[in-house]
Amino acid sequence: MQEKRIEKIIKGIEDIPTLPYVVFRINNALGNDSVTTNAVSEIIEKDPSLTSRVLRLANSSYYGLSCRVDTIPRAITVLGFNTIRNLAFTTEVFKIFNKNISLPLDIKGLWYHSLGCAIASKSLIHKNDPILEEKVFICGILHDIGKIIIAQNIPDLLEEVLKEIKDNRDLTLCDAEKNIIGYTHSEVGSLVAEKWHFPKELSNIIRFHHSPSLVNPFIDISDYTLLHNAVYAGNQIAKAIVLGKSTDERVSAIHPSTRNSFGISEKELPETLFRIKLDFDSVVNSWELE
Amino acid sequence: MKHIPIEETVQGMILAGDILSTTGQLLVAKGTALNGSVIKSLIRHGINRIPVQSEEDKMEPFSEDEILKAEEICRERVLGRFYEIPSDPMMKVLYETALRIEAMEYLRCRKKG
Numbered sequence: 257m258q259e260k261r262i263e264k265i266i267k268g269i270e271d272i273p274t275l276p277y278v279v280f281r282i283n284n285a286l287g288n289d290s291v292t293t294n295a296v297s298e299i300i301e302k303d304p305s306l307t308s309r310v311l312r313l314a315n316s317s318y319y320g321l322s323c324r325v326d327t328i329p330r331a332i333t334v335l336g337f338n339t340i341r342n343l344a345f346t347t348e349v350f351k352i353f354n355k356n357i358s359l360p361l362d363i364k365g366l367w368y369h370s371l372g373c374a375i376a377s378k379s380l381i382h383k384n385d386p387i388l389e390e391k392v393f394i395c396g397i398l399h400d401i402g403k404i405i406i407a408q409n410i411p412d413l414l415e416e417v418l419k420e421i422k423d424n425r426d427l428t429l430c431d432a433e434k435n436i437i438g439y440t441h442s443e444v445g446s447l448v449a450e451k452w453h454f455p456k457e458l459s460n461i462i463r464f465h466h467s468p469s470l471v472n473p474f475i476d477i478s479d480y481t482l483l484h485n486a487v488y489a490g491n492q493i494a495k496a497i498v499l500g501k502s503t504d505e506r507v508s509a510i511h512p513s514t515r516n517s518f519g520i521s522e523k524e525l526p527e528t529l530f531r532i533k534l535d536f537d538s539v540v541n542s543w544e545l546e
Numbered sequence: 547m548k549h550i551p552i553e554e555t556v557q558g559m560i561l562a563g564d565i566l567s568t569t570g571q572l573l574v575a576k577g578t579a580l581n582g583s584v585i586k587s588l589i590r591h592g593i594n595r596i597p598v599q600s601e602e603d604k605m606e607p608f609s610e611d612e613i614l615k616a617e618e619i620c621r622e623r624v625l626g627r628f629y630e631i632p633s634d635p636m637m638k639v640l641y642e643t644a645l646r647i648e649a650m651e652y653l654r655c656r657k658k659g
Contacts (some may be wrong), residue, residue, distance in 0.1 A: 493640070495627065496627065496628075496640055497644050497648075498644075498648065498651075506629050507640075509629065509632075510636065510640070522635050522639050526643040529643045529647070530600070533647055
């Protein structure tokens with residue numbers, strides 16, 4: 257029985273399309289140090305739906321410009337390369353999973369939750385390091401992707417899991433998944449990241465996003481630990497302030513040693529949370545994930 | 547609203563009050579988005595601290611009284627979201643801010659009908 261479930265999940269992962277070509281091309285172009293606005297514009301302009309999203313975002317009230325942005329090179333100047341990459345990645349991955357089939361979970365709510373986790377995790381990283389911010393955003397977007405694979409391939413078992421955690425409030429989602437399916441959504445999600453050839457570091461963060469690293473305050477923490485803890489805490493924050501809707505809405509404690517990674521004091525936390533909420537609202541409004 | 551030293555201002559912050567010169571003349575009006583030239587001009591006029599909008603101000607203009615009442619309505623629901631009752635200082639702040647955000651969302655929805 258267990259074998260069959262695993263087979264179904266593996267088949268589900270095999271069936272996921274590779275990352276869309278446009279995301280791949282943008283990633284490659286931006287990975288190149290001598291990237292030019294024109295080179296990235298050319299890639300975006302070949303994709304009409306992405307072109308219109310980029311222009312809509314640049315013209316949204318969030319950026320508050322007084323004149324209209326009507327070309328992609330100008331939009332790239334306004335938004336910056338990282339925002340363009342995040343927009344392409346988020347909307348394209350969303351398209352892959354937003355199929356019109358009935359699933360025992362609120363897929364749009366879960367998608368917004370993932371976006372909320374990505375935005376929250378990114379804002380916890382204080383280092384102003386664009387590469388780290390990029391990585392943490394991708395992990396946030398993908399952290400719950402395993403839930404969608406499970407929902408699409410073994411929906412009956414997912415229903416059992418959801419019933420189990422509803423009836424037993426002390427049981428964590430991961431424990432219920434282990435008991436009923438044999439695999440957790442975090443483990444399944446890390447397999448998706450591997451299929452898309454993301455670095456091992458990122459698939460590990462997805463795999464362990466429910467178990468943060470404990471940090472020794474006397475040693476410098478590694479970038480991996482910082483990313484890992486940011487995704488853990490970002491996930492809890494997204495649940496606490498209801499950015500989207502996770503399948504398990506309960507907030508786990510963020511251990512003091514995990515929080516030490518971010519250098520955000522108790523006094524600064526409310527301001528950080530309000531900013532996350534405002535960023536989330538403006539992204540949802542302007543990115544138009546429909 | 548919060549008051550911050552002029553050297554900590556960044557472009558894009560919104561002034562939360564009028565800035566007057568020592569003679570009472572209006573230098574920059576409330577609601578102005580700060581940019582490099584506005585900041586430089588304030589420094590030239592010897593302004594040390596200025597009021598800027600905090601993230602909370604940007605949400606919705608509800609009175610503290612309204613928000614507190616809405617928090618009472620939302621309290622149980624928000625608390626029910628936590629696996630454990632928040633006890634350590636940081637989790638308490640997370641809970642209290644989550645409650646405030648929920649209350650403001652509640653008021654916003656009610657206003658929209």
